[in-house]
Amino acid sequence: MSWRTLGKAALPDTNSINHPNVSLIDRVDHIGIAVRSIASAVPLYRDTFGGTLMYGGDDRRLGIRSVVYILASFKVEILEPLSSESYLADFIERHGEGFHHITLTVDDVSKTISDLTKSGFEVVDTDLSSRELWQETFIRPSSGFGCLIQIVKTPISWDEQHPTMTIEQVLNGEWLWWQSQIWHETMLPEDYPF
Template sequence: MNKHDTPIRVDHVGIAVESIENAEPVLFALGCERLTVESVEDRFRWAYYSLGDASRLELIEPIADDTFLTDFLDQYGPGLHHVTLEVADIDAVIESLRENDIRVIDRAEFDTWSEAFVSPRNPTGTLFQLMKYHDDYHEKRLPPQELFINESRVGEQFQR
């Protein structure tokens, strides 16, 4: 049962692949446009794609031999890895999940966002990433219209 009134939206869906280069023609054929490609400490690389007017997909490939992503691909093969939900109040959502006996793991704070993960050992079998953007997130990233619905973070449209 939802015990919070925090606005939430799907930010993107992450898809684990062996190779972005080999996988992205599928997204292009669907009508996606590549927004960015970035790497994390030579461990893995991700590419974001826009689809339509508000949807985004992410391809994630390992670039090291010993990452969570190589383990995932070895066990499950390419496919859905996670669903990222942008939340206006990450603490309220985490509290609601825990009150409903849903395990939250790996909370972390970064310069421009906070995140936590809902363990995939839940009845959906899905790894959910909860993400709260900090105020300066868009200053270091893509233009706001590429990152947020109606050019604002989730929740801002309800505060107007």
């Protein structure tokens, strides 16, 4: 017996709800988990939960390392600070390890920002630069009911496993994020700034 057949106490069928902003979000892409050590988190997400490594790398500009595992059909991004000066190190110091953010994809980040601000939600750290591969903004946790919400537009499907990357290579710092792409350290373009 499903909850929809429980008689007068049953909840309405949410598939029929017609809300003006239902199409604002394309999908939930992933959640981010802040940890002190990705190597320590791998046994839980890979070995216990059966996750598959999708991709990962170091973002030297932000001072973080990240790996993405897919669990069933849901992605989890595990984030580790690379230095004590990283924003993520500060986050872990203040809040401890755990939930960091949720990422939602949209068709139009500018329109989403407009809709959010009209509704009274504060957005921060917006990047709508000419990067066609990744545009983003964040709903501040104080405005997002305690959650950092990342809003992203990207033409790239991040749902495919990298064909050659290993967790050992990521943990050794061999893969790097730059210009919204993942590069092996031996294949970096000449203008890579770090």
